[in-house]
Amino acid sequence: MSKALLCPCEDVTTSEVEHAIAKGSCDLESVKRFTGFGTGMCQGKQCLTAVARFLEEKVPLKAAQVLPFTPRPPLFPTELSHLASASFDPAVAPAGGVPPSLGLTEGALVPEGRVPERAKIVIIGGGIMGLALAWNLAERGETDVVVLERGYLCAGASGRNGGGVRMQWGTPTLIHLARRSIELMGRFARDLGINVWLRQGGYLFLAKSEAVVAKLERSAALHNKHGVPTQILTADAARDVVPQLSMVGVKAAAWNPLDGVIFPWPFLWGYAQAAKKRGVRVETFTRVTGFEQSQGRVRKVVTDRGDIACDTVVLAAGAWSPAVAALAGVRLPNEPHRHEICSSEPLKPFLGPLVSVLDSGLYFSQSMRGELVGGMGDPKEPAGMNLGSTRRFLTRYAQALTEQLPQLGRIKILRQWSGPYDVTPDNSPVLGPTPGLPNLLQLNGFVGHGFMMAPAVAERMAAWMASGASDELFERFTLQRFAEGRLEREDMIIG
């Protein structure tokens, strides 16, 4: 049929981009995520200009508002075997990376007009936490809510994670939250009308040391007690799950077939669209610059588009939360830590589960689009907000991945990026009221697993906020616990 193609790699047509515009995308980063243009083999070389011109005409945009999406290394598809051939110094901390900045501060995209003057609840952060909370509040009838997002939807960690969802955690609280989240993800399309492509291919954790074997055995016993069917497998049995894996050095594995992967972005669009339909206002490209306080309460949230008087503020800005909290004079113990990740060329399906080597922090899975998406934590990564991409990461990841799955040697990496983990001292979240500012509620500190926890946590938080009934989540995981030395340690963290 006669389609006019804007992105031949991903078969994106003019009709599809028109639909994205109708759904509210008016910048190239948003259109890229909504349509998938520029994410194929050419990474935008052929299509970026065509889509920019199309957007300029249809939205319409001024020239200063036509901003390219962030180019991601490598510039041409590059084989893992080449990337693995370099070396790196494991003793040195990684630094820098390209691009040097996020590029979100471009004033050109700030919408005209001010934010609402008043709202009952202001949620800071339009990631999955904030948007899921907004939708859950709206479902309970609370629609006087404004969500503030500094960039486009998916600009933060919610748009940058690998989409893994698992029940294999080390504490009962997280096991139950994750189970509930996966259940909600399974019916997300029914509830919110958008496909999220939940594929329960399982999680296969590999252990290469006795200490990690012991950790997996401990957590598997806990999983079984709480109804999660995790099994400890021998290396041979684990190879039956993924025949292409090398089992050199693998001592045991943990396997839960109910874990899986999702496609992160539609969650944000689904929650945002449904919340907006019920009256919630979602303000993108809007930055919080301060707070007005009196008598121990936050009275107004100050933004670059005007102040919002409010009763309650929820801080759900992920790794940006400490910086926002500081504007209110509140010190959060959270620290941002960069985690790098990359995506390969799309391949026909061959890999069922998400595979993770807990010893090294390597993880990889195959997305519904066929790409291998994976990363590897860097023990030397210093604290600090840095969204740069490094050559060091590509080398570390390529070496670890081709060692684990040698047939991937000639597979090419198409793009790399990074996102911030919001790391707390005990790897558990920060939830509930702020000491000294009871109407500033915390919803952050999820240490890289906020995405998979969000549907369940937001459901609990909306119920707690709307009913006032007590919920241990918002009593145990408070900011106060750090002052009291009452830590809630979680040790099943990848990377």
Added chain:
Amino acid sequence: MSRRLEPITQPVTFELDGESITAQAGESVAAAFVAAGRSTLSRSIKYHRPRGPYCFSGGCAQCLVRVDGVPNQYACQVPARAGLRVERQNAFPDASVDVLQATDLVFSKWFNHHEFLAGVPIVEKVMLQVARKLAGLGLLPEQPAPARAPALVEQVPVALVGGGAAGLAAARALSERGVDFTLFEREGRCGGRLRIGADDGAPPITLPARGAVRTGATVVGLFADEGPPCLAVVQAERLHLVFYQRLLLANGGQPTLLTFPNNELPGIFAGRAVSRLIRDHRILPGERLAIVGEPDECRALARLVASAGGTPVAVGASPVRAHGLRRVDALTVSLDGREERHACDAVALCTPASPAFELARAAGARVAYSPRARLFVVEADAHGRATPSTWVAGELRGPMSASASAEQGLVAANALADDALKGATP
């Protein structure tokens, strides 16, 4: 149909899905494919639309094939050699009769994967399984990669990326000024537009007297996480990490698409792909070529096509719609406000190159949308300086002729040389 302008002198035969194709030794698989009169080299990822080579510069991904068991290789970058095993991808049962092209008919405008069957019980589970089977492009290789030599770490005072009109002019200027430099050219030979373009007023290809010129060297990234900035370069199946003090970027751009219905039918080529086929490969990709798009580039290409014995039609018009089932057989264009339909067997879309600004941006340069050119261009001062250690020249900065690119290369190289000879650390 397509034809060779010169007979094959060094024949080699490779296999495409079991069919033998004869090529001139060293020419690309895609060029031999076009010369053999074939059109569908691949099928598109979602709608299984027929696709053929488009840009001939390893940028567009419309010619991806599996070569000797390795998926997603650009057929336009793989040299034909005897015994090469080339397979089409993403077609069932094969590329000429692909039953999955039904998706193109069922979803006549587009496929809304976000909302299709969303939340329909049971059916959505089936959809998930079907979608997974249909997704992806290419198969996991059966073998691991051959052992690679360890990456080579190098230090150079000046790295110059791109050996086209701007890069060569810059190289000559640096050579004359006695500035040591290393030029990286992705293709097997330098020249760029001077070698493959249609511009008959372009200066001749002149290599620099001194300095290192490395061809077949693809710069795949610019990283600064190990202290000073470093180019990652893949050359002869080996990774090189090239640390530099000063960088001159003259890496031009990629052909972009013009947007009209059926704009990617096989037989539609980038204008510069057509001039490359004629000048570099001595292949005329069609007898009646519609040559549309940017008027100056169209006229230059029309002269080249006519001199090669082809018939240019609709020269300089705006494309409205392409016609044809498996390959283009006509083009409706708009010329002076009238629509005309022209029968043709190939189409050239002449557009200024879309600047390949990624490296410049990684180096810290500013990139802005030019409302006049309607392209993203790299910003720099009058001497081409974009950052304290980066100079840019040529089509990276916007549409310009090969002569203008060369002039910019000269200016940027002299500015860089002035800076380097001052002995300052950038």
